[in-house]
Amino acid sequence: MPQLTSAQARERFARARLARLATVGAEDRPHLVPVVFALTGDTVVTAVDHKPKRTTRLRRLDNIRAHPAVCLLVDDYDENWDHLWWARGDGTARVLPPADESALSSEYIRLLVDTYPAQYGDRPPRGPVVEVTVGRWSGWRAI
Template structure:
C-alpha cells in the first residue's frame, strides 16, 4: 500500500473541507472535534465561529492551552476502496486572540473566509483563532 509524500499529504489536506482535531484532555484522554480550516505553508488555522456551541468555554481551547500537541486528520471514503486516502498534520497549537484584537488572527480569518465564502463571507469567525505549526505531514492512499 503506497504512502503519500509529505508534499502530497499537505496538498490533499489543504483541499479537504473538514478535518478532525485531536487534542489531549485532562488525564491524558483524547478529545476529538470536527473543524473547518485553512492551510498556509506548514500552518493550519481554525477559528471559533458563530455556529452554536454548548458553552462559550471550549474544551479544545483549554486542552491546547494545557497541552499544545495536536493532530488533525482528513480523509476520503468511497465504496471503491482503491480510492481511499487519509492525510494527517501533527503539530503544536496555540490559541490566538480574535481577529479584532490581533493582526495575525485577522489574516488567518481572511484565509478562512476565502476558503469558505458561503459560510464566512458575510459573517467571519469572531472568536479565538487556533494556529497549528505542523511538524509532520503524513498520509496513506489505497492505490
C-alpha cells in the first residue's frame, strides 16, 4: 500500500473542496465535522459562516480552546478501489476573532472568499476563524 510523501499529501489536500476537522472534546471524546477551507503554506483556515447551525457556541471552537491538537482529513472515494486515496494534516489550531476584529482573520476570510466565490462572494463568513498550523502531512493511495 503506497504511502504518500508529505508533499504529495499536501498537494492532494490542497485540491480538495471539503475536509473533516477532528477535535477532542469533553471527557477526551472525539468530535468530527465537515469544513470548507483555504490553504496557505502549511496553514489551513476555516471560519464560522452563515450556514444554519443549532447554536453559535460551536463545540469545535470550545474543543480547540481546550485541546488545540487537531486533525484534518480529505479523501476521494471511487467504486474502483484502485483510485482511493486520503490525505491528512495534523496540527495545532487556534480560534481567532471575526474578520471585523482582526487583520489576520480578515486576510484569511479573503482567502476563503477566493476559494469559494460562489458561496462566499456575496456573503463572506462573519464568525470566528480557525487557523490550523499543520506540523505533519501524511496520506495513502491505493496504487
